[in-house]
Amino acid sequence: MPESGHQPDPTFSEAERDAVYRCIHSRRDVRGQFLPDSIDDAVLARILAAAHHAPSVGFMQPWDFIVVRSPEVKKNVHAAFAKAHAEAAQMFEGDRRDTYQNLKLEGILDSPVNICVTCDRSRTGPVVIGRTHLPEMDLFSAVCAVQNLWLAARAENVGVGWVSIVHRDELRDALGIPAHIHPVAYLCLGRVSHFFERPELESAGWLPRMKLAEVTWFDRWQNRQGDEPLLGEL
Amino acid sequence: MPESGHQPDPTFSEAERDAVYRCIHSRRDVRGQFLPDSIDDAVLARILAAAHHAPSVGFMQPWDFIVVRSPEVKKNVHAAFAKAHAEAAQMFEGDRRDTYQNLKLEGILDSPVNICVTCDRSRTGPVVIGRTHLPEMDLFSAVCAVQNLWLAARAENVGVGWVSIVHRDELRDALGIPAHIHPVAYLCLGRVSHFFERPELESAGWLPRMKLAEVTWFDRWQNRQGDEPLLGEL
Numbered sequence: 001m002p003e004s005g006h007q008p009d010p011t012f013s014e015a016e017r018d019a020v021y022r023c024i025h026s027r028r029d030v031r032g033q034f035l036p037d038s039i040d041d042a043v044l045a046r047i048l049a050a051a052h053h054a055p056s057v058g059f060m061q062p063w064d065f066i067v068v069r070s071p072e073v074k075k076n077v078h079a080a081f082a083k084a085h086a087e088a089a090q091m092f093e094g095d096r097r098d099t100y101q102n103l104k105l106e107g108i109l110d111s112p113v114n115i116c117v118t119c120d121r122s123r124t125g126p127v128v129i130g131r132t133h134l135p136e137m138d139l140f141s142a143v144c145a146v147q148n149l150w151l152a153a154r155a156e157n158v159g160v161g162w163v164s165i166v167h168r169d170e171l172r173d174a175l176g177i178p179a180h181i182h183p184v185a186y187l188c189l190g191r192v193s194h195f196f197e198r199p200e201l202e203s204a205g206w207l208p209r210m211k212l213a214e215v216t217w218f219d220r221w222q223n224r225q226g227d228e229p230l231l232g233e234l
Numbered sequence: 235m236p237e238s239g240h241q242p243d244p245t246f247s248e249a250e251r252d253a254v255y256r257c258i259h260s261r262r263d264v265r266g267q268f269l270p271d272s273i274d275d276a277v278l279a280r281i282l283a284a285a286h287h288a289p290s291v292g293f294m295q296p297w298d299f300i301v302v303r304s305p306e307v308k309k310n311v312h313a314a315f316a317k318a319h320a321e322a323a324q325m326f327e328g329d330r331r332d333t334y335q336n337l338k339l340e341g342i343l344d345s346p347v348n349i350c351v352t353c354d355r356s357r358t359g360p361v362v363i364g365r366t367h368l369p370e371m372d373l374f375s376a377v378c379a380v381q382n383l384w385l386a387a388r389a390e391n392v393g394v395g396w397v398s399i400v401h402r403d404e405l406r407d408a409l410g411i412p413a414h415i416h417p418v419a420y421l422c423l424g425r426v427s428h429f430f431e432r433p434e435l436e437s438a439g440w441l442p443r444m445k446l447a448e449v450t451w452f453d454r455w456q457n458r459q460g461d462e463p464l465l466g467e468l
């Protein structure tokens with residue numbers, strides 16, 4: 001590091017930029033394509049380090065990472081998922097329910113490694129720079145760690161799936177997480193047989209990809225003159 | 235796309251992987267290094283497309299992007315920041331307050347483009363796959379979009395700073411955002427004179443970087459035997 005503390009060679013090349021975009025656009029929420037192959041500890045360590053280098057409000061680094069490989073613990077988490085999944089099915093009607101029940105929505109037991117990312121909202125004390133007016137910011141920091149982890153995994157050719165169909169307290173019970181710690185994400189990681197070209201819910205006709213221009217506004221909410229040059233690039 | 239819908243050539247090379255890690259590790263929360271240079275629309279479009287390709291719960295894509303370049307609108311957002319910043323300073327005591335007041339915490343007026351990322355929690359209807367048991371999941375999806383945007387910007391050699399010292403309703407007022415839309419992040423974007431090697435709050439001695447091994451556990455909360463090979467890699 002130079003004495004100034006500046007990054008000595010800050011510029012990204014086009015090839016580097018393109019690799020980052022390739023990662024962002026080819027990342028998938030993996031549910032059904034996991035292989036049983038283990039993930040090397042060196043690879044897992046790089047993925048976790050990427051998560052740990054996420055931005056965090058007031059540099060509080062509120063996250064912990066629980067690396068789950070115990071079949072028994074995974075079985076308990078899977079049971080919590082199965083219960084919530086059955087409850088969720090009742091919320092959809094008709095064809096939608098049939099489609100829902102046929103979707104593969106998790107790979108808890110199929111994937112060799114699960115990781116729970118948590119948020120300790122009391123870390124570094126009650127007053128946190130940048131959280132004084134928006135208390136949710138610490139949770140959002142932990143989500144940034146999740147997205148870093150997901151992208152790092154894709155770059156390591158490792159698939160990740162986020163399991164969110166679960167009661168939070170049952171997830172806490174399965175992992176022994178105390179009440180003051182917020183489980184933010186339960187992730188399944190593993191090598192995969194393939195990555196899909198498109199998100200599975202898009203391919204299944206559940207919902208279409210929105211057009212970016214339809215969700216882009218100028219200066220104020222839902223303000224668009226129509227002649228903004230940016231629209232032509234979207 | 236092949237008929238199977240699989241990514242035809244899914245493997246990332248080491249060079250691509252390293253570019254992704256470089257991006258993750260050299261991303262900074264930029265406050266005071268913005269240059270007035272404009273950002274090309276083609277660049278901005280790629281950055282927004284990266285945000286739009288974040289994971290979203292039930293593929294609901296709950297985000298909107300308000301691209302703010304109007305000096306008047308920026309001035310109103312800055313006034314909302316200034317008010318909250320003065321309130322926040324009162325929450326710190328003694329030396330800590332002096333340090334806080336000397337920190338540069340936003341670049342709203344210095345940066346050529348601001349972007350507000352919002353979450354429309356009613357998008358696609360009341361029942362969303364994956365949000366049935368954790369209602370926060372839509373907000374978390376929008377945060378994933380923020381982190382994608384941030385990393386894409388870094389790969390484009392564009393700095394990003396997240397402004398969170400603001401009352402949510404005052405931010406809504408400044409941008410005309412209705413009550414049912416949740417502003418998730420207000421971001422400042424621009425070319426920069428330099429990127430710092432380390433987070434500014436770390437360099438300023440506000441808080442140290444935690445050791446990754448201190449926040450990594452095995453199978454259950456705070457469980458660590460000490461002989462896990464992964465610990466040697468962290």
